[in-house]
Amino acid sequence: MVRDKGKPREANAMTPVTPRYDAVIVGAGFGGMGAAIQLDRMGIGNYVILEREDDLGGTWHVNRYPGLAVDIASVTYSYSFEPNPYWSRVFAPGAELKRYAEHVADSYGLRARMRFDTVVEGARWDEDAHLWIVRVRGGEPLTARYLITATGFLSQPKMPDIPGIDTFAGKVIHSAAWDDDYDLTGKRAAVIGTGATAVQLIPQVAKKVAELTVYQRTPIWVTPKIDRRIPPSVQRLFARVPLTQRLARLANTALLELIMVVGVLRYRQARITNRGAERMARAHLRRQVRDPEVRRKLTPDYSFGCKRPTFSNNYFPTFNRPNVHLETAPIARVEPDAIVTADGRVTEIDTLLLATGFNLWDANFPAFEIIGRTGRDLGAWWRETRFQAYAGVSMPRFPNLVSLNSPYSYSGLSYFTTIEAQMAHMARLFGEMKRRGATTFEVTEAANDAFLDRMTTKLGDSVFYLGDCASSRSYYFNQHGEAALLRPTSTVDTRREAGRFPLSAYEYA
Known part of the structure; x- marks a missing residue:
């Protein structure tokens, strides 16, 4: 197994400089909004959300092609803490997902902290000042104590390489x-x-x-x-008795678990x-x-599951x-x-x-240049060694970076399962920092290596390595031939680990 161990982290005795923001969030899709909601819950309200498009919603703002609809049942493809009882169909059309994103932003006061038409070109960790310096096209750099990347998994369109x-x-x-x-x-x-x-x-x-x-x-x-119109009577029932919608969500989640976790990851x-x-x-x-x-x-x-199936x-x-x-x-x-x-x-x-999809492994991980401690370039490090991220969130030598679209982060088939697990991880991590009076965190090499070993071992049971995937041309596989996108655990286990991971996995200062 090839790893870049690096040098031991050295203590820095300088007093941290006060940055302009507590946090910069890159991306105003559902991931970025989930991170913002979690920051507000923790009392960290001095943040800004940078979005390259002219409005919020991520993929549900960018994509408007005919027939666009969610391919996961709507009751599951939404925040569990912010259900929408008024989906028109079991699989809602894209325009409804866009309206749902707007509803979330307005309900949680996020829109005022969003900057649209703002392209992030890069970010660098300043080791002396203990903060991130974020480069913005056509503007002054922004400084922040924490950097949260929420640029999504499907944000960099892939153009076909065809002669002529x-x-x-x-x-x-x-x-x-x-x-x-x-x-x-x-x-x-x-x-x-x-x-x-x-x-x-x-x-x-x-x-x-x-x-x-x-x-x-x-x-x-x-x-x-299995798609049909949801009658107004059912919508009213969901609104008046939220438990009924939670039960519908549970049933759909169980079906997704059967397809993805059992049929694919437990092949x-x-x-x-x-x-x-x-x-x-x-x-x-x-x-x-x-x-x-x-x-x-x-x-x-x-084999079924080598690339994402659809309905x-x-x-x-x-x-x-x-x-x-x-x-x-x-x-x-x-x-x-x-x-x-x-x-x-x-x-x-x-x-x-x-309809040629998106470039995950060459252009999306990460979506812009990120330079961490000792000058480590995140994209180059991933491509030269292996794609890896502790709990799908953190990487060694990248202090105060929460990367929401990382290797081994995608849990289940609904993106919201991933988002909410990462929110729970943030809550535990930032809670420990507050308890210690710390302002920086960084995952240890040992914790990262152990997590990578565990993910690699678990994926050995999956269809990706035991099935016949040679002809699938699946975006699940990266340049190293590893299916390093999905978290090879059940959604229940992923959520449990997010709230119970060992606090010693991180160094604090």
């Missing part, structure tokens, strides 16, 4: 930068990508365009989506559960696609439409008015839609 794509003369739209003013009616369009975004986007686009060619490199496992012990999910997805495909050759192309040849009732039937064509030959090049595949087939198009 820059020469395309028609309209190009990435799903993360949708052009609401562009009319798709009657267009000859192509979609590159068949991940979770494409599963939502393709059925909507197919209704409008004259011709649609879907370029698939890797098929995706799709299971039935060695529960292969039958994983294979049961595969059989369900295959049956779903057989029921919905008539052409046996198209069914064959849409059937993954990797849909209208994705597969789209390929029964006469104006929709599935292309699985590799793309050789893009021409000004066409796409040419490796077998020489030329498809003329005027609109190119990119």
